[in-house]
Amino acid sequence: MNFKIYYKMSILIKNIQLNNQIKDILIEGQHIKKIDDTISLQADKIIDGRHKAAVPGLTNGHTHAAMTLMRGYADDMPLMPWLEEKIWPLEQKLTEDDVYWGAKLACLEMIKTGTTNMVDMYHFFAGTARAVDEMGIRAMLTYAGFDFELHTKAETYKKEVKQYFESMHQYSDRIHFAMGPHAIYTVSKKLLMWIKDFAADNGLKIHTHLSETPGEVKDSIKKTGLRPVEYLESIGLLNSNISLAHCIYLNDTEIKMLADNGCQVVHNPASNLKLSSGNNFRYKDLKNAGVTVALGTDGTCSGNNLDMYETMKLASLNGKAAWNNPTIWNAEETFKTACEPAQELTGFKTGKIEETYLADISLIDLNLPEMTPNFNLISNLVYSANGNCVDTLICDGKILMENRHVPGEEEILKQATRVAFDLIKR
Numbered sequence: 001m002n003f004k005i006y007y008k009m010s011i012l013i014k015n016i017q018l019n020n021q022i023k024d025i026l027i028e029g030q031h032i033k034k035i036d037d038t039i040s041l042q043a044d045k046i047i048d049g050r051h052k053a054a055v056p057g058l059t060n061g062h063t064h065a066a067m068t069l070m071r072g073y074a075d076d077m078p079l080m081p082w083l084e085e086k087i088w089p090l091e092q093k094l095t096e097d098d099v100y101w102g103a104k105l106a107c108l109e110m111i112k113t114g115t116t117n118m119v120d121m122y123h124f125f126a127g128t129a130r131a132v133d134e135m136g137i138r139a140m141l142t143y144a145g146f147d148f149e150l151h152t153k154a155e156t157y158k159k160e161v162k163q164y165f166e167s168m169h170q171y172s173d174r175i176h177f178a179m180g181p182h183a184i185y186t187v188s189k190k191l192l193m194w195i196k197d198f199a200a201d202n203g204l205k206i207h208t209h210l211s212e213t214p215g216e217v218k219d220s221i222k223k224t225g226l227r228p229v230e231y232l233e234s235i236g237l238l239n240s241n242i243s244l245a246h247c248i249y250l251n252d253t254e255i256k257m258l259a260d261n262g263c264q265v266v267h268n269p270a271s272n273l274k275l276s277s278g279n280n281f282r283y284k285d286l287k288n289a290g291v292t293v294a295l296g297t298d299g300t301c302s303g304n305n306l307d308m309y310e311t312m313k314l315a316s317l318n319g320k321a322a323w324n325n326p327t328i329w330n331a332e333e334t335f336k337t338a339c340e341p342a343q344e345l346t347g348f349k350t351g352k353i354e355e356t357y358l359a360d361i362s363l364i365d366l367n368l369p370e371m372t373p374n375f376n377l378i379s380n381l382v383y384s385a386n387g388n389c390v391d392t393l394i395c396d397g398k399i400l401m402e403n404r405h406v407p408g409e410e411e412i413l414k415q416a417t418r419v420a421f422d423l424i425k426r
């Protein structure tokens, strides 16, 4: 008989600022094992936490990772011409290898800016899954669904979804599979219903874009007689397993429907501002109704970077300006919005530095001008810092970046650049 000994790697972080106190944090395997004033135990790796602060790894609640390849390719256009004339034609030429390098670049950027968890929706699922697996972060990955009311497209999509779902055993448990219908204006009712049933049968979450522009609301009413949230409710898609990106144009009835059904909403301030989709996201009303609000960057074609620190600042400042109220989106609440919805949104127990949580932790460099003086760490993180304040990143109990260096980063920049320039020449 063979006996296997599973050895758990341990990391001990000494004397680090955690919630305004100085603590030691012990990580064993994938989890945070112990937090105390002093921990005197041996560990495989000891990190000196002096002049650093520990904060949870952030969750990017909505992105299209491989779009990093198109960063800066088409800016300053309205949403629909931007999609129809620039993005979708270029995406027709993508290959799985392109998506792999684009997603590697996205993961690298996320690691360097403190994000350990993302919700992704894109083409060539296997390319993104392989990249995330290798890079060591977590993700809830969806395969973007479109059928444009065409039966053959719907059938191909169903077949591919089944294949990707069945292929999940080959990836790490840091990756969760979910359903990703693109939007109600690109996916037929029939396919949406199939997606709903497939998700329910297999215990999967669903992520989609919703109510991003006034035109989408107008078209939904014209086509179905219902506003977007009402339409999803009418076909049984609203429940606690669905998260909705954007949701800028909601009326009171729709907010109540989202709350009653336990749906999550992902706000993408950079994308909404840049595409002028709307700056009146109803954060306060959603929150008062009990809806979980998370933050996302959207793809780097519309938000241009994947820095959740910048996203926090934009959400807060834009929210204050839009509602003429400096007290909403306060620093503490904004920071929590980037961390704590992780479990509800993606199913991973992350977003807090507490014993039993998964060990997804950023170590912030406090010896930076923008972090000085350190009266209020969270205020500095939301309003003053950017993602470059992250010195060391741990995900799933493994160090992915130390002293701002990620192993292999030079090769990723080189390959992603090669693939991006090749793509636009095709």
Ligand SMILES: [Zn+2]
Pocket: 062, 063, 064, 209, 245, 298, 299
């Ligand atoms: Zn999007």
